[in-house]
Amino acid sequence: MSHDLLVAGEVRPMDPETARTRRSLGRVRGKNRSAWVVYAVRALLVVAWLASWEIAARTIIDPFFYSKPSAIWDKLVVWFEDGTSHGSIWSNMAVTLEEAVLGFLIGTLAGVVLGVILGRSRFLADVLAPFIKGANAIPRIVLASLFVIWFGLGMSSKVATAFVLVFFAVFFNAFQGAREVDKVLVDNARILGASRWDLMRTIVLPSATSWILASMHVAFGFALIGAVVGEVVGADKGMGLLINQAQGNFDAAGIYAGMVVVTVLALVAEWLITRLENRLTAWRPPSGSQAAGI
Amino acid sequence: MTPLTPPAISLRSATKRFATRSGAPFTAITDVTLDVAAGEFVTIVGPTGCGKSTTLSLVSGLEPASAGTVEVHGRPVTAIPEGIGYMFQTDAVLPWKNVLDNVALGLRYHKVAKAEAHAKARDWIQRVGLGGFEDRYPHQLSGGMRKRVAMAQSLIGEPSILLLDEPFGALDVQTREHMQDELLELWSGTGAAVVFITHDLTEAISLADRVVVMTAGPGTVKDAVQIELPRPRKVEEIRLTPEFTEIYRNVWNSLREEVEITRARGAANVA
Numbered sequence: 001m002s003h004d005l006l007v008a009g010e011v012r013p014m015d016p017e018t019a020r021t022r023r024s025l026g027r028v029r030g031k032n033r034s035a036w037v038v039y040a041v042r043a044l045l046v047v048a049w050l051a052s053w054e055i056a057a058r059t060i061i062d063p064f065f066y067s068k069p070s071a072i073w074d075k076l077v078v079w080f081e082d083g084t085s086h087g088s089i090w091s092n093m094a095v096t097l098e099e100a101v102l103g104f105l106i107g108t109l110a111g112v113v114l115g116v117i118l119g120r121s122r123f124l125a126d127v128l129a130p131f132i133k134g135a136n137a138i139p140r141i142v143l144a145s146l147f148v149i150w151f152g153l154g155m156s157s158k159v160a161t162a163f164v165l166v167f168f169a170v171f172f173n174a175f176q177g178a179r180e181v182d183k184v185l186v187d188n189a190r191i192l193g194a195s196r197w198d199l200m201r202t203i204v205l206p207s208a209t210s211w212i213l214a215s216m217h218v219a220f221g222f223a224l225i226g227a228v229v230g231e232v233v234g235a236d237k238g239m240g241l242l243i244n245q246a247q248g249n250f251d252a253a254g255i256y257a258g259m260v261v262v263t264v265l266a267l268v269a270e271w272l273i274t275r276l277e278n279r280l281t282a283w284r285p286p287s288g289s290q291a292a293g294i
Numbered sequence: 295m296t297p298l299t300p301p302a303i304s305l306r307s308a309t310k311r312f313a314t315r316s317g318a319p320f321t322a323i324t325d326v327t328l329d330v331a332a333g334e335f336v337t338i339v340g341p342t343g344c345g346k347s348t349t350l351s352l353v354s355g356l357e358p359a360s361a362g363t364v365e366v367h368g369r370p371v372t373a374i375p376e377g378i379g380y381m382f383q384t385d386a387v388l389p390w391k392n393v394l395d396n397v398a399l400g401l402r403y404h405k406v407a408k409a410e411a412h413a414k415a416r417d418w419i420q421r422v423g424l425g426g427f428e429d430r431y432p433h434q435l436s437g438g439m440r441k442r443v444a445m446a447q448s449l450i451g452e453p454s455i456l457l458l459d460e461p462f463g464a465l466d467v468q469t470r471e472h473m474q475d476e477l478l479e480l481w482s483g484t485g486a487a488v489v490f491i492t493h494d495l496t497e498a499i500s501l502a503d504r505v506v507v508m509t510a511g512p513g514t515v516k517d518a519v520q521i522e523l524p525r526p527r528k529v530e531e532i533r534l535t536p537e538f539t540e541i542y543r544n545v546w547n548s549l550r551e552e553v554e555i556t557r558a559r560g561a562a563n564v565a
Contacts, residue, residue: 184382184384184385184386185386185388187356187380187382187386188380188382188386188447189399189403190356190374191354191356191374191378191379191380192399192400192403192447192451193374193400193403193404193451194403195403198403202388202399203388206388206390209390281390283389283390283391283392283431283433284389284390284433285433
């Protein structure tokens, strides 16, 4: 019973069938209307949205509260050309990114190791299940406040916040992936003479890889959230600090500008993870990884 | 068979019980006694769910027997014995490794250097007729080709005991007959003891030196029929001979009762 308790937070890898359907849907669409029409309509939607916001902010709504695209753009230009109140925008981005990446790496490593071990050991899973469920139920983002007290305003408190968010996302998937290893593959490897370590390395880990990679898309988003929230709570540098300061100055444009920068960071990271995923799953039929980014 | 050369496989009153979800024990096989000599090809037929696969898992050491003894080359089976090859019913090739690495897998587990393992694997890939497909991944192969990979993977360790659990069950008839011939060809002269499980009586008779019939579950050995057909055999041709038909009738008479018992149970469960 307690085994099943652990599956709560998993993100399922897209099964090849669904992915294939999605892709073929894409292909049909592409045949009927060529790709540039899709791009043109997308661009049109963005322009319409931004234009209506801009016009509304100049006529009916109060730009002090809601800001407007031109003001956000101006803010971004100032940040990138003249720098922010806390040094250049690049250095702030670098700090946030470094925190997120560190939290992501440590969290992923810990999640994979613990997930795979518990996934293969029924006893350990039975013993630890209630604790892990409990820890997962804690509103972990609040820990950011605690970490600032523990580790101070520097980088480590944000890495810790990113870590606790990433760890559980990856852990549950690695656990499920390690449990769902095809028994025939394990038996076959044992017959062929695999040691325990061989089994882990050549059967369990590769089997769990698609599960783990599926969780990594979500996990990097979490890492960035952890880093930014940690900075909002208390920091001496980083995008979260800029956002927090904009809030203190009633500078809505500054908050939006911070959001834009963080969003771009997240999209770039997402693109990198998708590339990594494609490399690691080259053995799969050409479908699964493609749609995972949607 | 003198005491000095024990049979390759020896089961004595082997019984296997599993704990079911409800806690009540389920007996898969009971009191199975069977010897297989080195170089002998034995096929096991029996109705669905009679414990044929369980018998193999006892011999392979994947599962311990609940009672009775299981010996391989005269030594009791406590772990997976050396020199066992096992072809599973479902695909057991690793989808994330290409054909070459899949075939070399057993050697790599046995710490054979990579270059040597790959050289040997290439040779076996040729022998199962997959030359040129070394770099393909399993999903790029047909079902029959994946079976060839599995066959090379099992045979590369030159097993003295080869266990096959309905290996060709999922293949179409032409491919299956072709694979049967290739199996016989690869096996001939190796001196390996073979236990081959199948539902297909024609397959059982055309391959075997001896066909063992198992009872409806819990399974035990009901009958063993010696197959005196000459080797080398061509499976498509041998099944057209009158001797074959005669043997088929004998074995089927023995098997039919058990199949009917199993069917009646199935019908009772449905009703």
